[in-house]
Amino acid sequence: MGDVIDDGTGADTAATTDTPTDTGTSVRERLDGGEVTAYRRIHEASLRDPEGFWREAARGIDWVTPPTRILDDTRPPFYRWYPDAELNVCFNALDRHVAAGRGEQPALHYDSPVTGAQETITYAGLLARVARFAGALAGLGVEKGDRVVIYMPMVPEAVVAMLACARLGAVHSVVFGGFAPQELAARIEDAAPKVVVSASCGVEPSRVVPYKPMLDEALHRSTHKPESVIVLQREQLRAAVGERDTDWEEMTWDEVDADAEPADCVTVAATDPLYVLYTSGTTGRPKGIYRDSGGYAVALRWSMANIYDVAPGETMFTASDVGWVVGHSYIVYAPLLTGATTVLYEGKPVGTPDAGAFWRVIEQYGAVCLFTAPTAFRAIKKDDSSASKLAGHDLSRFRALFLAGERLDPDTYAWASGALGKPVIDNWWQTETGWPIAANPKGIGLLPIKPGSPTVPVPGYDVTVLDGAGEPVPPGVEGAICIKLPMPPGTLPTLWGDDERYVSSYLSAFPGYYLTGDGGHLDEDGYLYVMGRTDDVLNVAGHRLSTGSLEEALAGHEAVAECAVIGVHDDLKGQVPRALVVLKSGIDAETEGERIRSELVARVRAEVGPVAALHRVDIVAGLPKTRSGKILRKTMREMADGKSPVVPATIEDVAVLDTLAPVLRSSGPS
Template sequence: MDSRTTAGHTTGQDYREVYRRSTEDPEGFWLEAAELIDWHRRPTRALDDSAAPLYRWFPDGELNVCFNALDRHVIHGRADQVALVHDSPVTDSRREYTYAQLLDEVARCAGGLRALGVGKGDTVVIYMPMVPEAVIAMLACARLGAVHSVVFGGFAPAELAVRIEDVAPKVVVSASCGVERTRVIPYKPMLDEAISRSAHTPDHCLILQREQHTAELGERDVDWATLMTPGAVEPAGWTPVAATDPLYVLYTSGTTGRPKGIVRDTGGYAVAMRWSMESLYGIGPGDTWFCASDVGWVVGHSYIVYGPLLTGATTVLYEGKPVGTPNPGAFWRIVEEYGAKALFTAPTAIRAITKEDPEGEHLGRHDLSTLQHLFLAGERLDPDTWRWATDQLGVPVVDNWWQTETGWPIATNPVGIEPLEIRPGSPTVATPGYRIEVLDERGDQVEPGTEGAICLRLPMPPGTLPTLWGDDERYVSSYLSAYPEHYLTGDGGMVDADGYVYVMGRTDDVLNVAGHRLSSGSMEEALAGHPQVAECAVMGVADPLKGQVPRALVVLKDGVELDEAGVDQLVQELVQRVRDEVGAVAALKQVDVVGALPKTRSGKILRKTMRQLADGEDPVVPSTIEDPAVLEALAPVLRRS
């Protein structure tokens, strides 16, 4: 493949050379990448380190992200290309928007928000289901230079309230309801309760009425359809903002006290998103991309909305589940019908599919000839899940590791630069711009192959958080104080001699068994390799003799039915697998077969919460838990010694 000659592109080059340039000459590297973006005022320098450790990217640049995501594509010939596809099996509906149509909708929505008093620097909370109007509202805020904060539709009123109070929105954009496979969830009562609980009251609530349930509107409420009627308001043009101005605030799953509002800047993020789509994912203008996430997550922000639209690709917005809407072939149907070049989802989604369709029968019913890669992130990709997807799909299955805070991958296989060897259990290598270092408790860098705390040497690349909303001091104390000149990821793992990164789980999930530090990930890898196990979780529970001992929960694959003797036999086999693959020091003895594992909406297993239950504590339950009933059902099992 020939190397691209367009400024900022790195496709077709040697990964090591690209990585070397990004770390040895970050100024030149990122100014070149910035050529992929249209600037109102082009930056003359990349990094401002004058207030370190609070770094700023492209400090003298000005731009508008909405212009880059929509207007410029219309101007340069993509007006009639489909920009956004909405596929909703839960409402049996589909909608498509060309770039010109989406621009028209966004400009009118921006005009409507402006009429409600929203201007540059103001904040807007978006509390919406997975509908096009959520994307339109996000882009409309960006068009005005306003800061949006997306909160999951259906989020509990108490959690929504603290976010409204912290970000103080002038307007909340919401919908009358969310629709799931078996129920309709009214949003308006939850929104009203949240506002009543909050010390801040928005001036207006803009409400999208859905036909599945209509909401009763009050004095401060404005109907979306009325505001968006052609001619009702003057469409808004785009407002230039400083590259260092915030684009959005996204809250991490806090459980008590004031939540952490992750700030995303405008210029650095736009450059990182545009660069990463082609360099990391191999997706260019005109390609179709299916990211099966939620706009409430960072993955949805980065790779449903901003990344693909800044690139000029077609993005698929999916309102459904990997299974049950209507079957485990749902993702494959999307790939076939829209010709997706790549699919990005979470390992937990693939595990759900394998649980219901272990032989890939539903997958085999679809033409997946357009699919070139499956990308996975959000939870550790175990080798068994990787192997199933690789065997069934016949395309590279690429893990990538990152966080809400970083906004885009810390480590991945950069298929758009140079596809590297895939090693199961590893998200491959450090992404250009990131300097990954594994440190011991003293802050010294460990030898290759040795586990420790995974940290990022400062400064981090563009697109990563510059601070927390309204609280620089908390940002420094939470992330930058454990090790000088490093960002603490909170994950433990290692980097081998070839530079391959292995993330073994949160440092909270490291077990200390009789003085031996063991990762839950290594034990889970052994358990997941059993042919009857669909997924599993290992946690360390308190033990008076050894400090901690491992305890495992496993979920069986669909169709596997065991009597009491069969369960006993399985437990013996699983204990032996851990002993053989991890070592006798792991001392795993207690394994419970359960129906499901508690997870967040992004697919992260709640190991810490389960450990607290097992230790007899009152658990700290993240506000982003997917199904509280799963945890409630597990409580008696976990509390049993």
Template sequence: MTATTRAPAAAPASRYWDVYAAWKADPQTFWGEAAKGLDWFEQPKTVFDEKLGVYGRWFPDGVCNTCYNAIDRHVAAGRGDQDAIIYDSPVTGTKDRITYAQLQHKVATFAAVLAEFGVGKGDRVIVYMPMIPEAAIAMYACARLGAIHSVVFGGFASKELATRINDAKPKLIVTASCGIEPNRVVPYKPLLDEAINLAAHKPETCIVFARPQATAKLTEGRDYDWASEVAKAEAAGKKADCVPVKATDPLYILYTSGTTGIPKGVVRDNGGHMVALHWTMSNLYGIKPGEVYWAASDVGWVVGHSYIVYAPLLAGCTTIIYEGKPVGTPDAGAFWRVVSEYKVAALFTAPTAFRAIKKEDPDAKLLADYDVKCMHTLFLAGERADPDTVMWAERILGVPVVDHWWQTETGWAIAGNPVGLGLLPIKPGSPTVAMPGYDVQVVDEACHPVAVNKMGSIVIKLPLPPGCLPTLWQQDDRFDDSYLHEFPGYYKTADAGFVDEDGYLYIMGRTDDIINVAGHRLSTGGMEEVLASHPAVAECAVIGIKDELKGEVPCGFVVLKAGVTKKPIDIENEIVKLVRDKIGPVAAFKIAITVNRLPKTRSGKILRGTMKKIADGDNWTMPATIDDPGILDEIAEQMKSHGVGA
């Protein structure tokens, strides 16, 4: 089945169907027109060349600079006094605003510092930073020089950082003295020193941004203080100009979360990346130049790259860098304060953030303290948005809640509800329809299309659109084997789902999360919807665990809302009955376990794979991206108390 085959009969006046049809009829003209919205040193004459790269390359004869398009061209157009970055750090009590003109000066100066240390076009720079403006400044400084940045989440374990150092082989690393969590300071320098000690490749230079919360010991001859080097460059009047690069030259490498051994470095090119992101800001997100856009993520993840650092500035908007949490900094009203204080037009966050807010403040009492009428849309992505959370957010905010689906590899939404083209009817549980550029299909194991409403593997017909990965860093064969080999002519998303009669797409989980219960293929995502519908449940996860008789059986984990007084055993029994009533005996759902919290990555994704290994009694290792390592021991004990994983 193909997504977006036709408009539903009751569709309102949205331009989406016409725009999608125009892209499909003539992709080259579509993306060629989109490219005209940006400035090029040499305008591309060729939009797409299928003979280049693994599956073709976009704008191969174009010459550009991403930093110029995100910063310099707006200053030249008279936007210099507009805020480019708002920094808000409840964990330090710090706030700041940086205009486009100020950002241009800071980036050009820091780029000159990098150049003094020998960084040039094609060199790699690892950025190992917390959520502070200097992280974005370092990224843009690399882009200005034509260097390739690779951002590694601040505080990432030394061993995993070392694998990325070995793979990217950076000439220079930019870091800070520490990151700050709500209840602790995390010194970065000891982690970085250990990573460099473990790595076979040794960077020539490290530049350290000193924060007052921790002092970093500098290694003589290798480590330099950010502020001192910037001061020297400013005293000498040194600034770096934007270096012209090919559209096909890499802008950055981003390693997929959780990879160990030889990591998978997703490559993003300059030209296709900026064209795609620029198109999304007005067409998908419905954001106008000058508006404030907030992606509540981290620069270490793809959302941070695409929608904190690059897309908002490419579109002439103001972006927010927020160093805090949805709850606990100081309470579950943290997001409402930021939206109200900075007049945020659209908020983009992960469903898990809203589940955390809902758990702490289920009646949204804290929302009454803030005026959030400025916000016209809430966007959710990063993990499946369960209908209960979507409807709760819609009810308390009174704005459209738009789920959209994408991956680190794609860099922007595969499917969404295009606010800028006219909102389509929202169906909770669906990220709506495929975006122009993506021919999304649902197929069986032989790559044959499946029927409407039948679950299968979700694939994208090649070529992938601009902005998606052209390959993995120095691993073309692995790229082909990982993504293109299983379904020839298609990109494998490794997600499973179905398309309904209106062409709406439903993502039911990773293909690994489709469990086989006595010969029946069942979606854990569908079961999670049922669990989430229970009034006492704040968030949940379902995994398949080994069973001698049925092959696999589902096991559910639930976190209860604050203030729930009913006994956990009673709620667990109610949940088992709920699944039986709504899905049927075929689900063989008999185990529900109440837990205090779910193990997650720092980006908010639930570690279902690790939970499954614990439940099955398999060997497992502590995931490098886990937010709180101690939680897995808690989960294991709670499993044992229910006869699971013992």
């Protein structure tokens, strides 16, 4: 199919009239409408004739050698998209837009409230910087297929380094800036980079984080040594470079970049890797997600038009980090592949300086949409429950809020929807898939919204819910959410250097299906409900309950800012639920706590049922999360059960978990 995009006119009217937020019968009455018919036609076509569908979508990309074969299915389960095609992803992200006359259009707005820096870089300017740094990497011996590890904060140079690797056909592996040495060492060990690109420090609202000492320690621990290390010196904390005996050559960004000759684009196969992005593994060893070049470019370009409804020349604000998959896909590659403008934000939703930070950015750069995590909006709601910080900001060009990264509870949906008066669109996906599995496809036409559901499977994804025997379950029955193979372009074709682990981790449970690891159900209208990781399912006296359903009941209480439910061991029932609740600002837990606890227990009993057996509610100051916003339920559950869990390296603030430890290990309410 061709691109389905809005021309950018009438955004205000569309934003108001395209918000079909209904439940129950009113939703079913709308399901024969034009938007639903269009979606169903497109989704059915993508499953009936996937090769024809993705052949048409491939027209959104400029190819060196256009594909004649669309899908190589000769070696299942190792499927490959566009096996005979060639391209360069950096050319598609930069060069072609400059050639088409977009050279003076902003490509990237850098906005750093933690340092006070702001910079706008045009497409022509970004191309010049990327080509020059690619030349610098080439001068250090980086060639097609070599790996480059990037360990940087949210600065333009991080984007430049990523695109410079793509320009050379090298494989980048971005590691979240500030990761602990042992985690960084594990990724260096696995990726075996020729060069590591880092920065002297990262800047947080209340501290400066020295990166170079952590990188030095990681390289000391790793048996693999890169040939070169490049350090971007930041004025907040400069690093010592080349002052100790090392096995690698150390130099600053300015040193390698100053005299470099700009490099041209290197042609790669569509099936060649663009990047490796590591995600947590159940064994503690990180899994390297292999992302191919051609399929990823096609899928992201298609998604920008059909899911996010962002056209060339418009601005997308994704508040994430380039260390995560959302940052890879929707800060860097998708907007630039589209010819849109992206925002690189080095700050927080609250505290830099306040809960109005996002509104200021949206207004300043004219963003048509914001993409962030539900956690960010829970933080905003906690600090500014009346949304008073919205006042005075001109959001007339703003059309939609997209949320992903964890389950969007109905209460947060209702608050954000009410505050903004614009569509609030949940979308669900994973590092492994690289782009949404389920979403409300705004570019095709918004479907009726059912709070608690990311709406429907995205075209290209054949989503089903299976029971333990691998049989599809009826509508409304929970099971394992799976995707029938082959998955669409852009999703992982395997793990980096480990086909066997790819199969055992994702494909062995149900042959012919990719196991997402999430549980949930499809309703009678085909809407998907993702209730949490399958290991977040409670077994209370033989009754299986998802933490998501209990959290949904808790979050509906007017005093609750955010919450988490964990299942703790019980000799009689096997497991019983335990709730941890953060109250909204201004509510006194000392005087109101007992009443709120009682009301929360009653809410769960009324909305989930007595079988839930929730009796313990702890009111806490904060919940431990990863840097991407996921609540560490498994870690808390293990602590509550008296175990000594391995705390994930991705934790945002270990002090929060330390504060919670006595509460989790105690037997009485707090």
